[in-house]
Amino acid sequence: MLKRKMIKNFSWPLKIATQEIEITRLYPEKMMELPAAERGIHELDATICIGCGTCARICPNSCIEMVHYKFGSPLKNKKMQFPQIDFGRCMFCGLCVDECPVECLKMGKKVIMAGWERKDIVKGPDFLATKKFSAKEVADLEAEAKRIAAEKAAAKKAADAKKAAVAKKPGKEGEAAANGAAKKKAAAAEAKPKEGGAA
Amino acid sequence: MTTASEVLSSIQSAFPGAVIDSRVESDLRLWATIDSKKILDVCKHLSSKHSFDHYSGSAGVDWIARNEMEVVEIMASHGTHKVVAMLKVKTPRENPSVKSLTGLYWNASWYEREIWEMLGINFEGHPELYPLLLSDGLIGAWPWRKDFKGYPDLTTGERAVEITTPDGYTEYRFPPTPAEVEAGTVVVERPKYPTFQEREEMAITSDSEMIMHLGPQHAMVPGPFLLDVLVEGERVKKAFLDLGYIHKGIEKIMENRSWLQGITYTDRMCYVAALSNNECYCGAIENILGLEVPQRAQYIRVIVEELSRIQSHLIGTGEFLTLIAGVGFAPWQYMIMDREKIISLIESVTGARLTHSFVRFGGVRNDLPEGFAEQCKKVLPYMKSRTEEFIELFAQDPIYHARMENIGSISPETGKRMGCSGPVLRATGVAYDMRKEDPILVYPDLDFKVITGTRGDSADRIDVRLREILESIHIIEQCLDRIPSGPIKPEAKVPKKLPAGEAYYRVEDPRGEMGMYVISDGGANPYRVKVRGPFYATFQTLTPLLEGTYIADAVAIAGSMDGCPSESDR
Numbered sequence: 001m002l003k004r005k006m007i008k009n010f011s012w013p014l015k016i017a018t019q020e021i022e023i024t025r026l027y028p029e030k031m032m033e034l035p036a037a038e039r040g041i042h043e044l045d046a047t048i049c050i051g052c053g054t055c056a057r058i059c060p061n062s063c064i065e066m067v068h069y070k071f072g073s074p075l076k077n078k079k080m081q082f083p084q085i086d087f088g089r090c091m092f093c094g095l096c097v098d099e100c101p102v103e104c105l106k107m108g109k110k111v112i113m114a115g116w117e118r119k120d121i122v123k124g125p126d127f128l129a130t131k132k133f134s135a136k137e138v139a140d141l142e143a144e145a146k147r148i149a150a151e152k153a154a155a156k157k158a159a160d161a162k163k164a165a166v167a168k169k170p171g172k173e174g175e176a177a178a179n180g181a182a183k184k185k186a187a188a189a190e191a192k193p194k195e196g197g198a199a
Numbered sequence: 200m201t202t203a204s205e206v207l208s209s210i211q212s213a214f215p216g217a218v219i220d221s222r223v224e225s226d227l228r229l230w231a232t233i234d235s236k237k238i239l240d241v242c243k244h245l246s247s248k249h250s251f252d253h254y255s256g257s258a259g260v261d262w263i264a265r266n267e268m269e270v271v272e273i274m275a276s277h278g279t280h281k282v283v284a285m286l287k288v289k290t291p292r293e294n295p296s297v298k299s300l301t302g303l304y305w306n307a308s309w310y311e312r313e314i315w316e317m318l319g320i321n322f323e324g325h326p327e328l329y330p331l332l333l334s335d336g337l338i339g340a341w342p343w344r345k346d347f348k349g350y351p352d353l354t355t356g357e358r359a360v361e362i363t364t365p366d367g368y369t370e371y372r373f374p375p376t377p378a379e380v381e382a383g384t385v386v387v388e389r390p391k392y393p394t395f396q397e398r399e400e401m402a403i404t405s406d407s408e409m410i411m412h413l414g415p416q417h418a419m420v421p422g423p424f425l426l427d428v429l430v431e432g433e434r435v436k437k438a439f440l441d442l443g444y445i446h447k448g449i450e451k452i453m454e455n456r457s458w459l460q461g462i463t464y465t466d467r468m469c470y471v472a473a474l475s476n477n478e479c480y481c482g483a484i485e486n487i488l489g490l491e492v493p494q495r496a497q498y499i500r501v502i503v504e505e506l507s508r509i510q511s512h513l514i515g516t517g518e519f520l521t522l523i524a525g526v527g528f529a530p531w532q533y534m535i536m537d538r539e540k541i542i543s544l545i546e547s548v549t550g551a552r553l554t555h556s557f558v559r560f561g562g563v564r565n566d567l568p569e570g571f572a573e574q575c576k577k578v579l580p581y582m583k584s585r586t587e588e589f590i591e592l593f594a595q596d597p598i599y600h601a602r603m604e605n606i607g608s609i610s611p612e613t614g615k616r617m618g619c620s621g622p623v624l625r626a627t628g629v630a631y632d633m634r635k636e637d638p639i640l641v642y643p644d645l646d647f648k649v650i651t652g653t654r655g656d657s658a659d660r661i662d663v664r665l666r667e668i669l670e671s672i673h674i675i676e677q678c679l680d681r682i683p684s685g686p687i688k689p690e691a692k693v694p695k696k697l698p699a700g701e702a703y704y705r706v707e708d709p710r711g712e713m714g715m716y717v718i719s720d721g722g723a724n725p726y727r728v729k730v731r732g733p734f735y736a737t738f739q740t741l742t743p744l745l746e747g748t749y750i751a752d753a754v755a756i757a758g759s760m761d762g763c764p765s766e767s768d769r
Contacts (some may be wrong), residue, residue: 035547037565060460093556095464
């Protein structure tokens with residue numbers, strides 16, 4: 001039954017055994033090389049996140065929760081809400097990354113996330129953020145936000161007062177004044193994103 | 200060349216008044232609502248006059264707003280023509296019942312059993328309407344009906360009542376909640392049928408026979424399923440198959456998720472064929488939306504799906520052949536090392552190794568990375584030479600021959616009748632490939648052969664898979680040469696809500712014909728997603744194939760099907 005040709009079936013594995021070098025990687029001492037497209041642990045750019053919560057809504061496993069975090073931009077993210085990810089549930093599908101309107105969430109090459117307890121693998125914005133503001137920058141930005149808010153409030157107050165005045169004395173002058181107030185408001189709104197960008 | 204409108208007019212002229220409603224979507228798709236009294240006659244007419252010899256499956260839909268249920272029979276032909284007829288039969292929601300097609304198509308059995316246990320639609324004339332995927336306790340709850348409130352609910356643990364049985368064992372019972380009683384989802388009257396064990400014991404006729412368990416955990420098919428064989432000596436007299444050990448209810452889950460989130464669930468039906476599952480789901484939704492996929496995205500999809508086919512065939516063959524030891528070597532370690540190279544290629548594009556979630560509605564997630572073509576040009580010739588070596592090594596291996604050749608042979612006629620597809624059917628010599636049947640993506644422009652075998656035995660199935668790897672390499676090489684530059688996503692944003700409509704889309708999975716029937720009611724979630732998996736159909740053929748064989752051959756027969764119970768359980 002055994003044929004001479006069959007010798008190859010014995011020799012072939014021996015041949016391969018001498019050729020192949022890398023059989024098993026000694027993980028974690030030796031990590032494999034990951035491609036640029038790798039979907040690993042998320043990376044958050046806290047300086048541009050607007051806290052819209054789109055990532056939390058699209059997540060099929062609802063593993064993203066929006067939590068408070070200090071070192072973001074108060075100009076863009078008024079309530080300072082940033083994503084916190086439960087990696088115990090995350091399946092790395094990348095839908096949150098695709099849906100992010102400002103592209104602040106990305107997936108990187110970091111893949112080690114083990115912990116001793118369940119809560120250890122719930123990673124907050126502090127762990128995820130690769131870019132964030134320092135405390136001083138945040139204080140400056142907060143002051144800026146306060147100034148803008150105050151300006152806005154003042155503009156609104158003025159507009160209200162003028163409106164009240166217009167209501168008292170209806171006429172062409174009043175209308176013109178009201179238009180002026182509206183223009184001012186629009187100008188303030190335009191100025192806001194520019195400041196944010198500079199920051 | 201038969202077209203859908205011809206088929207429709209033929210039905211209308213043969214059975215006046217039988218077609219209640221119809222829609223000819225294209226030359227290849229016919230949607231028709233048939234009078235429930237005449238469905239059997241219409242199917243008989245189609246199979247005899249228009250060679251609709253392939254019963255592809257059926258789907259049950261619960262239209263709760265219209266107070267009716269629908270069974271959609273999916274009919275196709277094995278290569279005579281390319282029309283797929285979707286015949287709908289309506290039945291009232293109270294005591295739903297339609298005629299069974301098991302007398303006409305042998306393989307209708309499992310599809311009808313599934314619809315019965317999930318939706319409670321009775322099939323008149325079905326010989327063995329027993330549960331298939333669900334456990335006996337859930338029969339009568341009809342979990343896929345739209346008014347099903349869930350089981351077990353969150354309070355199950357609190358409601359558990361501890362009971363000591365007369366034998367001294369402790370059992371837990373769960374009394375229904377008031378809400379369940381009100382909703383009517385409680386099993387009030389359980390249908391009467393023998394359990395799996397009783398059915399097995401009924402088949403025993405003499406003392407010389409015994410039942411042997413292969414599974415639920417057995418290496419021949421990765422994934423849990425129960426195969427019990429009734430043996431007399433070394434011969435298998437009858438085989439019993441029980442599924443449902445990993446039933447995930449993905450079709451039901453997808454009804455509660457948004458359209459986009461559904462992609463991630465298709466990955467998990469069969470993780471070695473995640474890309475073709477993605478493609479199938481996204482293709483169906485593109486049909487509903489009427490989206491045109493950019494050329495570059497189509498090429499990228501073809502490239503990654505063919506790569507996925509190669510790695511699926513490698514792991515399927517390698518894993519199975521560890522059980523069929525050859526002379527001097529078992530190919531598992533060599534195939535898994537080669538597969539690593541293919542997986543790395545896929546990973547460099549998709550960013551994930553198994554569950555890719557890569558295909559998007561009207562495009563793909565990522566573009567090909569820089570240097571992908573060069574990387575492919577290194578790996579593919581290597582793969583080609585290795586696969587050729589494997590084919591040569593198997594060809595001269597006497598142990599491999601003795602265990603595989605003429606074992607579990609299927610004739611072309613049996614293969615067609617049993618409804619199997621993919622390499623299992625192609626090994627019998629029937630050239631039935633969705634890439635040729637349905638003109639999807641850029642496959643019509645590419646030059647490739649449909650690989651077929653001659654004997655239809657276990658050795659042929661492996662041979663077909665290995666030669667398909669070579670053909671896939673040929674396809675990828677063509678794609679890399681031709682791929683144009685351009686966008687990979689549609690220009691307009693895909694809406695969150697889809698227009699109302701339905702679509703049936705087929706792709707060639709590594710295991711065979713994969714179809715998805717998607718219904719949208721205009722909402723943000725799918726109304727119904729039916730997955731016609733390839734291995735579900737192939738699995739059904741296992742029990743008749745095993746009859747009369749030796750126990751030792753059961754492994755060769757079941758393993759050479761390249762199974763994935765995860766996908767058949769969904």
